[in-house]
Amino acid sequence: MxxxxxxxxxxxxxxxxxxxxxxxxxxxxxxxxxxxxxxxxxxxxxxxxxxxxxxxxxxxxxxxxxxxxxxxxxxxxxxxxxxxxxxxxxxxxxxxxxxxxxxxxxxxxxxxxxxxxxxxxxxxxxxxxxDWVTVSFSLPQSGQAARHAVRKALGALGFARLYDSVWIRPGSESGPVKQAMHDILDGVDGGRWSVMHTxxxxxxxxxxxxxxxxxxxxxxxxxxxxxxxxxxxxxxxxxxxxxxxxxxxxxxxxxxxxxxxxxxxxxxxxxxxxxxxxxxxxxxxxxxxxxxxxxxxxxxxxxxxxxxxxxxxxxxxxxxxxxxxxxxxxxxx
Structure with a gap:
C-alpha cells in the first residue's frame, strides 16, 4: 500500500x-x-x-x-x-x-x-x-487534519484516489475501511462520508x-x-x-x-x-x-x-x- x-x-x-x-x-x-x-x-x-x-x-x-x-x-x-x-x-x-x-x-x-x-x-x-469498494467523503475547510488522516488511512488500506474525495480499491471487503472512517471522522463537525460497493x-x-x-x-x-x-x-x-x-x-x-x-x-x-x-x-x-x-x-x-x-x-x-x-x-x- x-x-x-x-x-x-x-x-x-x-x-x-x-x-x-x-x-x-x-x-x-x-x-x-x-x-x-x-x-x-x-x-x-x-x-x-x-x-x-x-x-x-x-x-x-x-x-x-x-x-x-x-x-x-x-x-x-x-x-x-x-x-x-x-x-x-x-x-x-x-x-x-x-x-x-x-x-x-x-x-x-x-x-x-x-x-x-x-x-x-x-x-x-x-x-x-x-466489484469495487468506493469511499466518498466531504469535510469543511477547517478539517485539514482530518482530511490528511483519512487520505493516509485510505492509502494504507490499498485505496487509490479516483477524484479529490472519491477513493477506490478492487474487491468487495469493506469492513476495515468502514472502521477506519468511523475512527477518524466520528465527531468531526460537518464531516460526511459513505462506503459503497460499485x-x-x-x-x-x-x-x-x-x-x-x-x-x-x-x-x-x-x-x-x-x-x-x-x-x-x-x-x-x-x-x-x-x-x-x-x-x-x-x-x-x-x-x-x-x-x-x-x-x-x-x-x-x-x-x-x-x-x-x-x-x-x-x-x-x-x-x-x-x-x-x-x-x-x-x-x-x-x-x-x-x-x-x-x-x-x-x-x-x-x-x-x-x-x-x-x-x-x-x-x-
Missing part, C-alpha cells in the same frame, strides 16, 4: 514513497521502504530468507558481519538491530553483554507469510467479479478505475528491475556467480522485488496496458532466487560462523515451490 505525499496516483515505484503494511494484532511490523540504502529493510530480508527458528541465538557481532557484506557500517548495523527490536521483529535474549538476539515466533510467522506473498504475487490473475459502466474506458493508478510509473519500475538484473541472470546461467557474489545478488534481487506486491494493485488483465512487464520481471526473480539459494546460504554461514559457531545449525534458505509458496531447502549439515 503506497502513500506518496498527497499525490493522486499510486503505484509509482520510482519515487521516494513509504510502503505501509497493515500490521496484524500482534503488532509485528516490517520496516517501511524508503529511498536509498536501508539497513533495517536489508536485515529484515536476510532474517526472513535465511532463519526460521526462534530458538537460534543470534549474536550482534554476527549481524554486524552479515550486513558488512553489503557495505553497511557497524554503527548502521547496530542501529538497524535496535530499530527492528523496537518493531518486534527480533528480541534480546537475556541480559548478557554483548547482546544476543532471536526471532520471535510472531515474527517467524510474519516472515513466512510475507515470503509467500512475495513469491506468489503475480503467479495467476486475480479472480475478478467487477461497478463501472465503462470499466476499461478512459474514465474508468484504471485512471486512479499510475500504471505507466509501475510498468517503468518493473522494466527498471528487469534491466538491473538481466545481466545477473546471464551470469547465473553461465555459472559465473560464486558464493560471495551469490549472497549479495540474491538478497538484492529479493529486496528490490519485495516492494512490488505492496504497490501493485493487481488489477485484472483487461485494465492493464497491452504489454505488461510484471510476468517477465517475476520470472527473472524466481530464476535467480532459486539458482543462487544454496550458494548464498553457504556464504552466510561462512560470514557468521567466526562470531556464531552454531550458525550452520540454524541458517537455511527458502525457494519458491511449484505452488509459488516458500519451502525450506534441506541440506546435509
Amino acid at each position: 503506497l502513500i506518496c505525499g498527497n499525490a493522486p496516483h499510486v503505484g509509482h515505484v520510482g519515487q521516494a514513497c513509504a510502503v505501509h503494511v497493515h500490521s496484524p494484532a500482534d503488532d509485528v511490523r516490517d520496516p517501511r521502504t524508503q529511498a536509498g540504502p536501508n539497513p533495517q529493510h536489508l536485515l529484515a530480508t536476510l532474517l526472513g530468507e535465511y532463519l526460521e527458528s526462534s530458538e537460534a541465538d543470534l549474536p550482534s557481532a554476527a549481524v554486524v558481519a552479515m550486513l558488512a557484506e553489503f557495505g553497511v557500517s557497524e554503527s548502521s548495523a547496530r542501529a538497524a538491530l535496535s530499530r527492528l527490536t523496537k518493531r518486534g521483529l527480533i528480541a534480546v535474549r537475556g541480559a548478557g553483554r554483548p547482546p544476543v538476539y532471536h526471532l520471535t515466533p510472531q515474527a517467524i510467522a510474519r516472515h513466512r507469510s510475507r515470503m509467500d506473498h512475495f513469491l506468489s504475487f503475480g503467479a495467476r490473475p486475480p479472480k475478478w467479479t467487477g 461497478r463501472f459502466d465503462e470499466e476499461a474506458g478512459p474514465h474508468g478505475p484504471a485512471a486512479a493508478y499510475d500504471l505507466a510509473g509501475l510498468a517503468s519500475g518493473y522494466e527498471d528491475f528487469i534491466a538491473q538484473y538481466s545481466s545477473l541472470r546471464v551470469a547465473v546461467r553461465d555459472g559465473e556467480v560464486d558464493a560471495t557474489r551469490a549472497l549479495v545478488a540474491r538478497t538484492s534481487v529479493m529486496d528490490s522485488w519485495r516492494k512490488f506486491p505492496d504497490v501493485d494493485p493487481d488489477l485484472p488483465e483487461h485494465l492493464l496496458p497491452a504489454t505488461w512487464p510484471r510476468q517477465a520481471a517475476r520470472e527473472l526473480l524466481l530464476e535467480i532466487h532459486s539458482a543462487l539459494g544454496s550458494l548464498a546460504e553457504a556464504r552466510l554461514i561462512e560470514i557468521a560462523t567466526p562470531h556464531w559457531p552454531d550458525a550452520a545449525s540454524w541458517i537455511t534458505h527458502f525457494r519458491a515451490s511449484e505452488e509459488s509458496l516458500s519451502v525450506r531447502v534441506h541440506r546435509d549439515r
Whole structure:
C-alpha cells in the first residue's frame, strides 16, 4: 500500500514513497521502504530468507558481519538491530553483554507469510467479479487534519484516489475501511462520508478505475528491475556467480522485488496496458532466487560462523515451490 505525499496516483515505484503494511494484532511490523540504502529493510530480508527458528541465538557481532557484506557500517548495523527490536521483529535474549538476539515466533510467522506473498504475487490473475469498494467523503475547510488522516488511512488500506474525495480499491471487503472512517471522522463537525460497493459502466474506458493508478510509473519500475538484473541472470546461467557474489545478488534481487506486491494493485488483465512487464520481471526473480539459494546460504554461514559457531545449525534458505509458496531447502549439515 503506497502513500506518496498527497499525490493522486499510486503505484509509482520510482519515487521516494513509504510502503505501509497493515500490521496484524500482534503488532509485528516490517520496516517501511524508503529511498536509498536501508539497513533495517536489508536485515529484515536476510532474517526472513535465511532463519526460521526462534530458538537460534543470534549474536550482534554476527549481524554486524552479515550486513558488512553489503557495505553497511557497524554503527548502521547496530542501529538497524535496535530499530527492528523496537518493531518486534527480533528480541534480546537475556541480559548478557554483548547482546544476543532471536526471532520471535510472531515474527517467524510474519516472515513466512510475507515470503509467500512475495513469491506468489503475480503467479495467476486475480479472480475478478467487477466489484469495487468506493469511499466518498466531504469535510469543511477547517478539517485539514482530518482530511490528511483519512487520505493516509485510505492509502494504507490499498485505496487509490479516483477524484479529490472519491477513493477506490478492487474487491468487495469493506469492513476495515468502514472502521477506519468511523475512527477518524466520528465527531468531526460537518464531516460526511459513505462506503459503497460499485461497478463501472465503462470499466476499461478512459474514465474508468484504471485512471486512479499510475500504471505507466509501475510498468517503468518493473522494466527498471528487469534491466538491473538481466545481466545477473546471464551470469547465473553461465555459472559465473560464486558464493560471495551469490549472497549479495540474491538478497538484492529479493529486496528490490519485495516492494512490488505492496504497490501493485493487481488489477485484472483487461485494465492493464497491452504489454505488461510484471510476468517477465517475476520470472527473472524466481530464476535467480532459486539458482543462487544454496550458494548464498553457504556464504552466510561462512560470514557468521567466526562470531556464531552454531550458525550452520540454524541458517537455511527458502525457494519458491511449484505452488509459488516458500519451502525450506534441506541440506546435509
